[in-house]
Every structure is written in structure tokens, then in C-alpha cells.
Amino acid sequence: MIRIVRHASQAVWAIACLLMLSLASPTWAANPVATAKSVADTAIGQKCISCHGPAVEPGIYGEWKKSAHAANNVDCYDCHKLKAGEKGAFLHNGFSIQVIVTPKTCANCHKAEVEQQQRSHHAKAGNILASVDNLLGEVIGGPAAVNAGCKQCHGSTVELDSKGKPTPQTWPNTGIGRKNIDGSLGSCSACHARHSFSSAQARTPETCGKCHIGPDHPQLEIYNESKHGILFNAKKSEMNLNSKNWVVGVDYTAAPTCATCHMGATQDQKVTHDVGERISWTLRPAVSTKLNMVRLASGDEFDQPEGQALPKVGDAVKGSKVVEILTWEQRRDKMKDVCSACHSNTTVEGHYKQFDDVVDLYNEKFAKPIAGAMKELEDKGYLTHQPMDAKIKWTWFEIWHHEGRRARHGASMNGPDYTWWHGMYEVSQHTYFKWIPELKEVVRQKDGNEAFANMLLEKYFKPVAGHDWFFNGMGKDAIEKVRKGYEERYGKGTMK
């Protein structure tokens, strides 16, 4: 059948289009593109398919054909048309079109979703790359690694060649914070992959794992080892992923995916594409803080760390006016509302206590003391002001950016292996047995002795709970008990 279509695509398409028109339904009638659609545009769409149909682009066509778009009379031209003269427009067989479809285009039909996404943390992911702060990638690695690596998640800054087509350095790219020619940010197909743009697919954890994976932000790995992920994998067929409505506790109860907790509808909350809304800690930087959120009349929003002055609704801020404040407690309450679909209050509060305690432990015992000492090393000339030019800088970078995040993310999402083995085990080992020896070496290189290093340890580490064993040893009794325990379990001569 498909092979026939291949050789007689135009004729078959004429019939198919007639059939589609005769199936016009209220669903489609409610669709702004479909209703507003001119006869001319419909004809152009058919023309697109007469070439880009199953014979030449069977994958694109086949996925589109299964999509809600096809079912609602939204075709190639509806998304790819662009007024002649606009940046990125070029003439193709007499029609003015664009290669890259941006959130601006998607907003023609999906206004609320795009508004939420444009103000979100996701939309700003390209900032790390558009500025020069991506030294690590550009300078030490190399630009090619940034294009095929960092930017594939963070988003490129799209550039056009002389023919108005995107340059190969900046596209293909579906980074979540892509800086588009039209000024919009991100790429809807980062999550809703072409050309079916399926919600079911976007709801799978693997979709988020495109970027939320790996040594520095292993959210997918943590999810998969958590009870949540175990249940999802065991009960995927009960997840009702294809349902239009997807309210946790109503449409499905088997398990939450990433989308459930960070975006999903509950009985009391609507779905949101502002993914950071329900997050109360930032687990990203060297030292974690709780985050309040400020929303502006401009449609934008930003995070304000706990402890920093918070504007009030109505205040003029960043060239706009504050329209809403979400404190970190309110953001957390939004998340707890999701939890409560499946968990009692005691469980939810217990989880947050265990999670907060891990963040506090990481912050207070490790991150702040090291950050304090690193700053002093730089201020006193033991280290340059240049980033990443000494081993100790890499060690500290990996402690906070890789290992410390793994511990914090692990605790946030119930992945014990990540909390401990990939997380705090590495943070503590590398603090005591890499960073401290390197600190002493840095000082010895300059001073010929370790006095300043020991002073820094006394100043930043000694006052903090948990380092006593390092300064004073473990105590004979404690050690004897420990040895006994290990030897009973593992036999003589192991844990030494």
C-alpha cells in the first residue's frame, strides 16, 4: 500500500485530502490554525506532501501522519511558512518558508504552553553558552566539542548562511535554550520530537534524560534506580501515557515520571511548562540555596535566593513590574501537592527532612569550607585568578559540580546509590584525600612549608561538625568497635 502511494502519491493524496476534509470535527474546529486556515494554505500543504510524502521523506511523513497535527489538519506549511523578508525565510518552489520551527510558531496554537516555557529556567539554558563563560568547553576542550556537546542540550545561537539556511555549526540543534533567529528561546522539539510531537513521548523519563543524565546531573539514572522509576518500568502499560488529560491519581496511579512531578496536572494544579516552578532548592551551584521566584508583568520571571531581599507585588523590577511572588515554601507546597496523590503527609514530610539534611550536610561540612579556603588561596596569591589552570581547581569543580550534585539530586529523588556511592562517598573521599593534599601541595610550592594550608584547615574546617575524626583521630574505643564489626562481617584483615 505504501509502495503504491510512493508511485502515485499525488493522486492518492488528493483522495486523502478529501477524506480528511470530510472528517472535520469539533476538535479540529477548536484549533486556531485549522479554523483560520485559508483554502490556499490547505492547497499549499498538500503540495508540500506531494513531494515530501512517503516516497522521499517517509519517516517525517509517517510520524506526522500519526500525529494530532495530522488529525487536526495542521500540516507542513502551517508550521514551516514564514513571511518573505523575515529573518530565516527563504523561497522554496515559490513558497516562503523556514527550516527551523521555533516556539514563536508553536505559540500560534499552543499559547499558554509557550508562555510558560519562555519564562522558565529551561528557556535560559543558552545563557551559559551565548556568553564567554563557557571557557571550559570552548578554550580547554574546543569549539567543535561545544557544538556537538554542550549546545545540544543548552541550545546554540542559531546563525544563517548567505542563503538564509542555518549554519551547520549551529544546527541541527534542539537545545532547550536555543536562541532562535526570531528572538524566541528554546525548541519545543527538544521534548516533543519531530514529526509526531507526541505528548506520550514527552512524558517518558527518557525524554528528559536527553540532557538530565551523566556525571554532573544524573537525574535519569537516579529516577531509574528510585522506586518511582522501578514502578514506571514495571507498569508502563498502566501509565495511560496517550491520554489527553493526564492527571495523577485520576488518569494514572502506577508511577510518576519526571513530567508528573515537575509539570504534571494534579486534582488541584494544572499542567505547567514552567518546569522550575515546584523546585524549592537549587542543587546546581557550589553552595545550594533555597529559591524564591519573582514573576513580572513582562511575562518573564527570575529566582531570588533565600536571604536576598525580595521585592513585593507591584514593585518595579528589571524594567517591568512584579505580578507574583512564589516563596520557596510555596514552590515546595506545589510539589508536595503532587506527592500527596500517592503519599501520606508523614511520608512527604519525612522525605523532605531527609533531603534537606543531605543538602545541609553537603553545604556546611564540605562546600562552604572548601569555597572559603579556595577564595583565600586566590586572594593571597597561591592561585591565579584564571579558572581551571591548576589541578586543585578541577578537584573542587568536580566535588561541587559532579559529586556534590549527585548527592543532592540523589537525595531529592530517592536514589540511595547516587546519594551515597556516587555522591557523598566521593565528596568526602575527595575532600580529605585529594583536595586537602592538593591544598598542602599548592601552599608548599609557594612557601616551602604547609603552615598556611594548616591555618586554612583550622579556620574553615575545624569549627564545623563532622571533621573531628580528621583533626583528633577516631578514638581507640570507636576504632575497636568498628574493627570488630567489619571483621565479623568480612573476616580478618580487610577494613584497615
Add this chain to the structure above:
Amino acid sequence: MIRIVRHASQAVWAIACLLMLSLASPTWAANPVATAKSVADTAIGQKCISCHGPAVEPGIYGEWKKSAHAANNVDCYDCHKLKAGEKGAFLHNGFSIQVIVTPKTCANCHKAEVEQQQRSHHAKAGNILASVDNLLGEVIGGPAAVNAGCKQCHGSTVELDSKGKPTPQTWPNTGIGRKNIDGSLGSCSACHARHSFSSAQARTPETCGKCHIGPDHPQLEIYNESKHGILFNAKKSEMNLNSKNWVVGVDYTAAPTCATCHMGATQDQKVTHDVGERISWTLRPAVSTKLNMVRLASGDEFDQPEGQALPKVGDAVKGSKVVEILTWEQRRDKMKDVCSACHSNTTVEGHYKQFDDVVDLYNEKFAKPIAGAMKELEDKGYLTHQPMDAKIKWTWFEIWHHEGRRARHGASMNGPDYTWWHGMYEVSQHTYFKWIPELKEVVRQKDGNEAFANMLLEKYFKPVAGHDWFFNGMGKDAIEKVRKGYEERYGKGTMK
């Protein structure tokens, strides 16, 4: 429909309960809770649901509704009731209940399963944490990391607050060796997740991977890369996971999961919840030994390493009497019985030969020589008696606890990448190029020379097969051949 229930839950529930009563069947009649159940208890169960139903706790309710429990008239109150005055009991709307349901409660209906589980290695997983031997986590990491990390697999020691509710440091926790208030050990929901308590879910490899994952015991990763895991993932729909009976070769032939081999029924063996029964090697400690098993009249059991005196049936041991001995050969035979559902005898014997050879190689070439040298370093004052206070102690810890386990586990379950790259490759590299240099450094720090280190190498390494290249070089001919082979494959100038 569910939304209607939400607003009229009690009325609907009255009808539902009548329907359920009218469906009473032999299955349910055979259930001790259901048959013994008083009219009063049934009424209380309905009362629970009138609040904790779909409107307020839709996830808990929804999963329970799909469960065998619901189908067999086992409801909230049957599991959560606890006699007033017992530890953990508290009054809730006039009813005496408990938050945490323990194996003791589950044993009311699932007696055999709980008896097997209580005597198993799983039930004792909390011992590592209830004693002080968890120094690594508590002292070097920090208590918060232990609560959200280690204890989430090993199990917490549950403590109650002044209101009789579990403290947030010790719960939520579904560790397999959790020490419960009522003296029972573990948590059935570690594997059978709330509130459907599904066997199908417990049979998936991901369930075991909650804990059997990560750098120190990557059984899930190994399974997934093995033929067994490949077939499971390709043929999940042929696994008949929802079948009540689940006999390998009868109810399914597509692939084994963890549960198949370690717990599953065969044509000649019943299912068991004593997960260690079919294991003949312990791959956990620094040096592996084969393990005989001693079962006691008390219902408990313990492992006795090969080579240690084994009691006889009838002997008085540990305050009880020996009722059964399973030698390591008998334990292995139980596993081979599973293998033989899908493999010929030649294949099974070949597998065990390849597996045993890897364990022997690890034991004899690496683990025993290092352990011997480490003991002597400590005995002679080169290292303290304090655990984990020198880099070389961490190196040895990771060689046996992480890398050596990966090699041994990899060989046991046919994961070649783990056997070699994550396993013996790292064991050998780190022995020769981390541990030996650190040994020399430790000795040099004290003696100003390396003589004692070299003596230890001569004593512990030289007599062992496989270290000749280290002491005498590889020999000119061998090297030339090797170079030639590499250069043919990879080109000039690589493998140097």
C-alpha cells in the same frame, strides 16, 4: 467517573462493598484474613476508604484497587490495625493503627514467604548499620547521607517520636533489613511496592536494582548487558509476569530475571524468599569463599565459609539446634537446576568453570597478596589501626569492594564488560599503578627508603603466578609480537 466518585465516595463505596461481598469466592475463602474477618473490621476498612479514597489519596487507593488484596477483601485496616498499647500503635479517629506495616503483619497471610525472608541474608542487611561499623558513612560522610543513602537499602532502625509516629530520620524507609519496632526485620514493600504489592513488579530486574546497582554491586547493570537481560528487554511481553504460577520452562521461556534464578520456581523447586539459598560463592568480602549454610530449629540460618568446621544436623548451635545443612555444592546444584531449564549440562558446567576461574584469579593473584601486605604494614606500624585514614586504605578498599566485586559479579552473571573493563582491568591497573606506588610511598615516609615495600612484594607477590612480567619484564620476543599485533591493528605509535 473517578471525578464523580471523588464527590460521592461514601455512597459509591457502600455499593462497591456490597458488590465485593457478593463476589466472595474460594480464592478469598482460602485467605486467612478474609475468612477470619469480622463484620466490624470490614466496616472499619470501608470507613478508612471513605476518607483515604480517590479524592484524597488517589494513588494509594488506585493501586490498592488493582491489587490481589482488593480482590480478596484485604483492605487498609487489615494491614494497618495494631492493638492499642503495642509499640507503634496510635489512635486515629478512634481506631488503633500503625503507620509502618512490617513483615510480622504480612505473615498473617503470607507465613511461608515471611519465614523464608526472616532467616535470609536479606533480613540481616541492617546489621551493617545498626552497629558502629558504618564509620565510613556516619563519620567520614555524615549521618544525613547514611539516612538518605545506605539505610534506604540496608534498612534503618525505626524509632518513634513522642506521638508514636516514626521519626523522619528513620522513615520513610523500605530497606530490606529494616529493624522494625516489633522486632521483625526488613520490609516486604522493598520489593512489592505499595499499594498494589504486585508479584509481576517484584519479578522485574529493576526491582532488585533499587539496591543491586552502582559501583560496588552493579548486578542490574551486569544483568542488563548479559544475554539474560537482553532477552528480557526484547521479550518482556512473553514473560507472563502476571501469572500466579511462574515456573521457568512452564509458564515462561523467554528469559530469566533476577527472581527466576535466585528465588523462582522450577519444575523441581518451589519459589523461595530466602534469596541467598542458591548462592555458592560469597563475592562480597575482600577474599571470596564458598559458603555452606546451616539452618536452625529457631528458624534462623547462617553461612559457614568452606574450610571452617561445619556442625552436623542435631548439633546445638547458637542457642538452637541444627536442622539442615546445605553444602555449597548443594546450593550450587539448586542454581544449576534453574540453569538447566534452558541450558545443557555442558553449558552449565562450562559457565561455572569460567566463573570459578575468575574468582580464583582475583583471590590468588590480587586480593590475598594485598591483604597480606596491608596486615603487615599495620602490624609493623607503617599504618595506623584506624580505618580509612590513608590513601592506600581507600585504594585497597576500592580494589576489593568496588572493582573486585564487579569482576566477580560480572563473571557470575555473564557480563563480559563488567568482568573485564569495570572489573579485572581496574583491579590490575590499580594494584600495579596505584597500590604498589602508594605502598612504596608509605614505606618511604617512615623509613626514608623502599626496602620494606620491596620485601613485601617479594614475599606476597613474587611467589604467585601472573606477576612475573612485573618482576622480570615481559621478554623481548613477547613484546615484539605484541607490538606487531597492535601496530597492525591500530597503526604505528599507539600501544606504547
Add this chain to the structure above:
Amino acid sequence: MIRIVRHASQAVWAIACLLMLSLASPTWAANPVATAKSVADTAIGQKCISCHGPAVEPGIYGEWKKSAHAANNVDCYDCHKLKAGEKGAFLHNGFSIQVIVTPKTCANCHKAEVEQQQRSHHAKAGNILASVDNLLGEVIGGPAAVNAGCKQCHGSTVELDSKGKPTPQTWPNTGIGRKNIDGSLGSCSACHARHSFSSAQARTPETCGKCHIGPDHPQLEIYNESKHGILFNAKKSEMNLNSKNWVVGVDYTAAPTCATCHMGATQDQKVTHDVGERISWTLRPAVSTKLNMVRLASGDEFDQPEGQALPKVGDAVKGSKVVEILTWEQRRDKMKDVCSACHSNTTVEGHYKQFDDVVDLYNEKFAKPIAGAMKELEDKGYLTHQPMDAKIKWTWFEIWHHEGRRARHGASMNGPDYTWWHGMYEVSQHTYFKWIPELKEVVRQKDGNEAFANMLLEKYFKPVAGHDWFFNGMGKDAIEKVRKGYEERYGKGTMK
């Protein structure tokens, strides 16, 4: 039903066989074994099953029963028979059979597939092990680790014991390059697992991940994090994996698996079991080259790196005659043909540009300079001619063999996390902060100063773009901008 069969297998089998005979169809008639099959052989096959049926080998029998083999009257004896006197043949209940079924046997029916496989790169995977170039495994690790590790992917050299059965050191083994007793190479069941030999299973990415996984060739991990893998996991049910024909764009459009791109049929290309055919770069060695392919009249083929003299069709080469040349551009065109089923030309060209740029960056900035310096260290006596006997040799080995491959593979298959974090991030960090310090140490050990090391850096690194920051620092302005960017994002005192 199966239990009945167990106790009356022969009777039931007689009936089953009659039924099967009566179902003889054109499909089967086209099958050379089935059509050529003698009445005697059919009777022997039934005899095999009378013992090896569901009672004794339920897994083997059950999987075979579901297979296309069973449906086409191909049974145990058709594959396991071997003429008496041939190597590997032994008498079993009066019948001369073989344990291991090799590609030679499979070729009786699957001629084209085996011919493609025998000439492919896959078939030669055992070469690394059959020669002595596996020093790393055999000498530094140990033979047992090679048997259960390396050889399980690369393939053992099968040896027979005195009874004609394979030795346990060399079998079980389904390595893709196994050297069989009959001279054939590899094992069809490496991918088509026994005893269903399913195409659907062989098409899953996990099948390839048996070997293409892990620190040195993480293709499965990269696929899984790519859009391709995300879509496969989300839309597995739309993949039509069980279809006999499996043409991308015709039979499925949801996602490509490994098999799609490297072996799969398109509207213009047939399926091939010559897996390397569509590959234009080799990403395996220390320095990548593009590869032309030379096919010989003998049925064999080999790769010729770009830049090396290429024979012409008709030339006498390696005892045979050249029948076909595929340049690297032609090989790439074959791959692009697959891409084009789902991607526009702009996307495909953009992908290859981004990929090529990463390989070039790795080659020029890192691999060639290090390889040059390593060669000179050895030539000048700073390092021995012996492989893997100094830390710096391991460092370089892991840079190219692990990290550099991860970067290159990541870029080839759109896994940004592998391209950067597991790839170029590690390559660059370890070049600057492990290999260079070790280079200086090696030189200092011999010369008492670092002059020769600095000369090597000047010679091999300084002329290459991208190392300027290392020699001249980053420049005050650049650093200030970088610092500002980081501090805005992460707060004061982090990126130092």
C-alpha cells in the same frame, strides 16, 4: 497443556508433526533444509525432541517452538547434525552431532547473510585475541579474565577435549569473531539468541549492547541518550519489530535502532550483515582515519585508510582479485541514505559537519601531539619498548581508547553528554592535568630536569590551535568576562 506434553511427549509429537507436515506452505517449500529434508532426518528430529522436549529442556524447546525454524520444519537435528569424522562431531545415542552450531551450518539456509557476515569487520573480532596482542588481558589481568571477559565479545578460539566436546575455557562463548573448529568465524547466536533466533530480538539496541557498551565503546549508552534511543524507548510498540520485511520509512517510522542504520533495509538499499559497510570513519584507533573498503573475489574484504594507495577493480591483492571498491564517501552515502528516510538533507549535512569537526578536534589538538611525544619518549629511551609498564602509558591508553572514543562515538550518534562530559572534557583534563605532569615526571626521573619535556610540548603542542591558553594564559579580559559570567550564574567564589 505443557504439563501434559511433558508426560506424553512422544504421542503428542507424532500428532504435532503430522499437523506440521499438513501445513506445508510456499514459505517452507522455499526453504532449502525443509525441501531437501529426508524422511529419516525428520524422524531423527522428532527423536531429539522426545528427550529434549518440555520435560527436560523446557526453555530450549519452548523458545524453538515459537521460532520461524519450528514453523518451517527446521528442528534440532537439522542444525546439530555433523558428519561422523568431522572435527567436533561425536556420537550421541547413535547419531553424529555437534554441540556448537556455527555460521557454516547456518549458511545452509541463510547463505547471503553468512557471506556478508564472514567478510565483515565483525567476523575478524577474534584476531585481537587469537594473537598475542591481548597482553593487557592475558598478562596483566589473567587468562581467566580474558575467557569470561574479552573473549565473550571478541570470540574464543574453540578447542575440543578428548571426547570431542568444547573445553570449558573456550565455550560457552558466543563472541562475534569466534574461531570455530570448522574454520568459520563468529556466532550467529551472538545476536540471534538461542533457540528462537528471533529477528525482532536482534533488532533491539540491547542486543548490540552486549558488547557495544562500557568505558571504551559505549554505543548503547550513547544511543539511549540520543533522540533515536529516546524515541525507540517511547515508541517500541510502533516499531513493527516482528515484521519479516523491515524497511525504514515503509514498515516503521518511529525510530531507528542500531540495526536500522548499520544493517537495515531502506527503500533503496537491502539489509546487510556486513555491519561496517556504512561506516566512513574508524573511531577505534588512537588517531581516526577515514576508511575506504576493498572487496575481493575471495569473498573477503578489508579497510584501507584514506591516504593510503587504493587498488583498482581487477588488481591482484592478497591472493585474490579486487571486485569492488567502496570509497569512504560511498560508504557515507549509504549511511546518508538511511538518514534521509527521516531527515532533510540540511539536517544530514549539518550532522556530519558537527561530527567530523569533533573527530578533527580530537585528532589534531590531542591525539597526534601526544602520540608524537610518546614515540619520541620511547625512541630516546625515556620509556621502554614494553607496553603498559608506566603510568603515563595507561594515561595515554585511556585518553584514546576510552575517553577519546567516547567523544568520537558520542558525536557520531548524537549523544551530547558522551561527546562532552565522558569524552572531550576527560580528554582535555587528562591531557593537561595528568599526561603533561606525568610527561614532566618521566623526564625529570631520567634527566633531573624538565627541559626535554618542555621541548616536546613546544614541538608537538604549541603549533596546534587551541593550546594557546596553556602557553600564554587566558588573558586578563577573557578571564574577567568568564569570572563575571560564572559569578552571575553560580555566585561568588565558585569557579576558581
